[in-house]
Structures are given as C-alpha cells and as structure tokens.
Amino acid sequence: MARVDREKRILETALRLFAQYGYKKTTIEDVAGELGMTPGNIYFYVKNKKDLYEKTVGNALRHWRDSIAEAVLMEQGAKEKFRVMAERSFQYLRDNQELLAVISRDPDIFTVTPGEDRFYDINVGARGILRNILTQGVREKTFHAMDIEGATEFLFSVYMMLLIKAYVKPEGEGITTMFREGLKIISQGLGK
Amino acid sequence: MARVDREKRILETALRLFAQYGYKKTTIEDVAGELGMTPGNIYFYVKNKKDLYEKTVGNALRHWRDSIAEAVLMEQGAKEKFRVMAERSFQYLRDNQELLAVISRDPDIFTVTPGEDRFYDINVGARGILRNILTQGVREKTFHAMDIEGATEFLFSVYMMLLIKAYVKPEGEGITTMFREGLKIISQGLGK
Amino acid sequence: MARVDREKRILETALRLFAQYGYKKTTIEDVAGELGMTPGNIYFYVKNKKDLYEKTVGNALRHWRDSIAEAVLMEQGAKEKFRVMAERSFQYLRDNQELLAVISRDPDIFTVTPGEDRFYDINVGARGILRNILTQGVREKTFHAMDIEGATEFLFSVYMMLLIKAYVKPEGEGITTMFREGLKIISQGLGK
Amino acid sequence: MARVDREKRILETALRLFAQYGYKKTTIEDVAGELGMTPGNIYFYVKNKKDLYEKTVGNALRHWRDSIAEAVLMEQGAKEKFRVMAERSFQYLRDNQELLAVISRDPDIFTVTPGEDRFYDINVGARGILRNILTQGVREKTFHAMDIEGATEFLFSVYMMLLIKAYVKPEGEGITTMFREGLKIISQGLGK
DNA sequence: CATGAATGAGTCTTCATTCAT
C-alpha cells in the first residue's frame, strides 16, 4: 500500500515539474528534493529519466480519458454526448493544467505513429470516445454525413489546440472571443 | 558582404539542425562542424546559443511572412485573397519544412504575449494579413459577420496546426481525409 | 541444515555470475535476484561483497583439489599418476567451467604470495599433488632429473593456461592443434 | 606537434594508472588530475573511457611489437632469431612493466577472436614474427617438424605467461628456477 | 530470517562558453 502511494506521489510531483520546466530542465534531483528523498531512491521506483516521464504522462492521460469516458456514458443523444465531452474535457483540464502544459510542450504525445507509440492504447481510447459520438450522430442524422476517421482526427486536434491556447498560454481575454468564434464556426460546419 | 554571407549560411544551417534535433539537442559544435568552422568562431557572429536560435527563427519567419504578403497583394476579392493566402502558405512551407518543424517543436513562437515577445513584430504582421482579408470579406458581405480578432486567432491557429500535421508528422494517408473534412467543416462554417 | 543449504546455493549462484560477468559487474542484486531473495538478505550469510567472492572461490577450489587428490590416490606409478591427474583435471573443469572462467578472470588466485594469500592452503595442497608425482618420478628414474620446485610451478602454470584456453576461450578448432603440439613439446622435454 | 605530444602524455599516464589500478578503478579524473588538466578536457582527445583504454593499450602493444620485429630482423638463423626474440621481449617488458601489468589484468588482449578483435592487426603482427621463425627453423631442419599454427599459438601463450609470472607477480626467487626449468623443457622438446 | 526502502558516494559524460595565439 505504502509503495503504491509513494509511487503516486512521485508521479504527481514529476508531472508538476515537467509541466513547469520541461523534460530537459527537470532534473531527477529536483523531483527527489521536492519529495524529501534522494535522487538514487527515485531509481528504486523508476528505471530511467525517460521512464519516469512516460509513467508520469501515461498516468495523467489515463485519468483524463477515464474521466471523460465516464461523463459521456451518462448521456444518450449524440449532440448531448458531444457537448458533455467538450465540457468535461474543459473542466478536467482546468483542474489539471499541468497535464495540459506537458502536452503543449510535447504534442507528439497525441501523434499516433504507426507501430511504436508511447501511449498507443490511451490515444486509441481517447479518439474512440469521439469516434463513437460522431458515428452515432451520423446514424441519428443529427450530424452531416462525413468521413468519420478524418473528422475525428481533425476535431481531436482542433480541440486539443483550443484547450492549450485557453489554459496554457492565456493571451488576455482575447482567448475567450477566439473560443466563441471557433466553436461557432465548427458548429455551423458540423450540425444540420 | 562576406560577413553577411557567412552569417546567412550560419542561420540556414542552424535552422536545419534546430528543425531536426530541437533546441537542446542541437549543439553549437554541430552547427560549426556542418559549416567547417569551429565552435568558438560561431561566437563571433552570435552572442550565445539563445541568440543564435532567435536570429535563426526570426529570419525564417520574416521570409515566410513576406512571401505571403506579396502573393495576397496581387488579388482583389476577399475570397480570392483568402484562397491565395492559404495556397501560398501551403506551398511555401512545403518548400521550407524546416521552419515548420521548428514551429512544431516550439509553438510559443506564435504566442503574442503582451510585452516580452520574441517575434512580436513578425507575429503582428502575419496576423495582420489574415485580419485584413476577413475585414474586407465581412465588409463585402462575402463572409458571415464575425468578431474579427477572435476569428483571426482561431483560423491562424487551426491553419498552423493543419500544416504541422500535414508536413511535420505525416501519419500516412489519413492526413488527406483529415484535411478534406477539416476544410469542409471550416468552409461551411465560414462562408455564406 | 537449512542455513548451510541456503549458503551453498548462494555460493553456487555467485560462482556462476562471477564467471559470467566478473567481480565488478556482478552485483549483489544479481545474485539475490537469481535466488529469489533480496540484496539485504545476502548480508545475513556474508559480510561483504569481497567476502562473498572469497567464500565462493575458496569453496570451488577445494572441491576441485579434492577430486584430483582422490583420483591420484588410486594409481601407483608416477607416469600413471601424472596421466590421471591431467585427465581428472581436464574432466573436472569440463564439468565446472564456471570455476575456470573465474580463474581466467583473476589468475592471482593461484599466486602463492608469501604471507597474505587468500587461498594459501588450497594452493599449497594443489601444488603438493603435482610435486609428489614429480618427486616419485625422478626417484623412480621415470623422469629426467630436475629442480622439483621450479618444474612444479612451471607445469602447474602451463597446464592451467592450456585448460583456460581450451574451455574458456575456445578459438575455433585451432585450440586442438595447439593442444596437441603443446603436449608433444612438453612430453618430449619431460620424459626420457 | 603540441597536440600529438599531449595525446602521447595522456596515453602514457593512462597506461601507468590502468596498470596500477585496473580499468574500473582508474577514473578519468585520476588521469586528468595526474596531468594537471580537467576531466572534461580528456574528452577532447578521446571519445570514451573505453576508447582511452583501447588507444592506450593499442599504442603500447604496437611499440612492443615493433621493438621485437626490429631486433629479429638483424639475425639470420632460426635459432638465433628465436633467442633474440625471447631476449628482446624479456628486456622490453622489463622496462615496460606497465604494459605487462595491463596484459595480466586483461589477457583477452591476446585472444584472437574470429571477427571482432580489438587489437587484431597487432596480434596478427606479433604472432607473425614467431610463425616466421618456426617456419624458417623447420625448413632449415633446425627444428623438429611441427604444425606451425598450433606451435605458434602454444609458444606464444607459454611465453606470455612466463613473462607475466616473472615480472608482474614476482614470487621471490622461485621464479628464476621456474624459468630455467621451463625453458629447458621447452628447448628439449623443440630442438633436435 | 527476510524484506523493502533508502542512502551516499562515486563516476562518466556533455556542452556552452572563454581566450590566448
């Protein structure tokens, strides 16, 4: 029990530091120091610096994806599901801006490279949620007919970009109008 | 003359290496070696590594912006200008993927932070082109009424994102359908 | 009983690992892991890493020496004894190549340093067997007259070297002809 | 000129330290400190710690081999050449016991592994000298007929072993008689 | 007896930067 707790604390601390300083500038010593332990001891829980990073990000992504999936499950219609998905993502990342900062520094996290993907299953899961909603919407005739794969990828990317802009680099209030306009354009383009 | 030429060669080489390896992993020695000179000598042209990076990126961005401005000037209608702007960006970056790769690694390049902006004037110029087109389109009633600032920011970001996806991280042919679907949604949302 | 058994298993495992990786690269954790125990627990049976090494080697050398002594006891003539000694060494080490590998990595094992010798008594015992045979051979006039001490040391060293070459670093079949030629030269030089 | 000199000094110092402490326990800092330079600067001349070791040993072996080759060239008959080769090796290593110590710690230096050999050409060269002498001796009927390859390998190994015993681990005066007896046996076995 | 966890001292290696020549 204790072991798992300590590992959890390490991953949380690492997430915060990676978010703040980036991979290169975050040292193992930083992480250890913050937790009142020694650098060497980190290696008891983690193989590598890279391993620490990957465990940290994977962990955070998994929580995020699960939170969204859970929220979507409670709705019925495609439009509702789409709205809830957007809202929950928005809220979740508002409360977990460290994850967002890490994503913004390393957008390859969401790149589904054919073959060797660091977070393959998580990525597949995240896109799967969106894909299901679009599929349902087209079937219900709530959405225009569309190429599901392409639209999924596009919306996923646009949405992540918007969130990053919104939270990570808040350029004054301009962000709000950008948001509003962007969603308007997307909605007009998407729905019937 | 010689001095300027040599500086130009340095910036070109640096761009290629920053694009390929990123800021941290590109060493001054890499740049020097590629040019057949010594690390020490680089410091004759540049104050430090960060200075080299900023000169390199600024230089490349300026060329890009000028190329687009020039193309837009030749057209009359807003729709035409919009189309030409998109096309020229597309072509220019197809031929200068190094710039794109650098942008993709450091998206803050386009963040217009009030006050301390590394590439403030270039960013203002680039957005200015798009803003003018949208303004003209709304005036001509070719486009829906919209909040110009917000829409500019949104479209600018989406377009950069699409280009990065297209050129920097080509995920097979999936990118093509994503492109098609994305543009369709945007067009439906934008035009009347 | 249990205690002794566990210690025995530790020494056997350690021998295998020291043989494969050498002293420095063999970690206490390696040994413990191989046995399904923890590094800390090793220290219950052994004072030190060095202590582990010395117990391990000493143990293996003792078995080897005893096996040879036993075989030699069964023969009468010096020539027979010499032959049996060589054969038994050959066979024993063929079945215990780990010991050989350790010797080959740390030939000082056989160095009889006056005073502080890690394996003094074992070394004395091993050479004693050979010395007795030579002494008997000279007395029986089966062998040339010789300086017993010098010849013992020489033959002991050559024989160990041959075995190491044969088993530890088999350089293809070249080793066979080297063996044949070497023994021929030695025999011609030794016997009448 | 200066560069080569400094590299030479590094290799000489490294040889002394590797001889005294072995590969693992010799630190880059030791080498640098001994020369009044910083660890980092060593890496200006050498890629790696392993690279330093290999350059060091290769350099020393080459000198040794050349010295012997030179001496052998001055003699005519096979017996003379054999004697001179032995003598010169003996003398050379008496004056360069650091090389000998390194060899004794890492006998694989002389292992001609099929394919990837760290000191392949030097090994081939060294054995070549001995092989030529044996060939000539057999042709001149000064030596018994023999398998040249096998005999070369055997004598090479025995000789190296004797030298190591003689210089690296001098076990009192016993070594002298061992030497005498060993050479007597070998000579009786070799010559007619 | 055994273990999990922690420590601390070492060691290699990288690289931006400087500067005498």
Added chain:
DNA sequence: CATGAATGAAGACTCATTCAT
C-alpha cells in the same frame, strides 16, 4: 577572423551497504 584547447558546472545513473519493521 579563426582556431585549438581548456574549463566548469551540471546531471544521469550505479550500487554496496544499512536498518527499521
């Protein structure tokens, strides 16, 4: 202008060893 050489500070990683539980 250019170079070769040097520095110094940082940072990742290893592992023997200890000890409370």
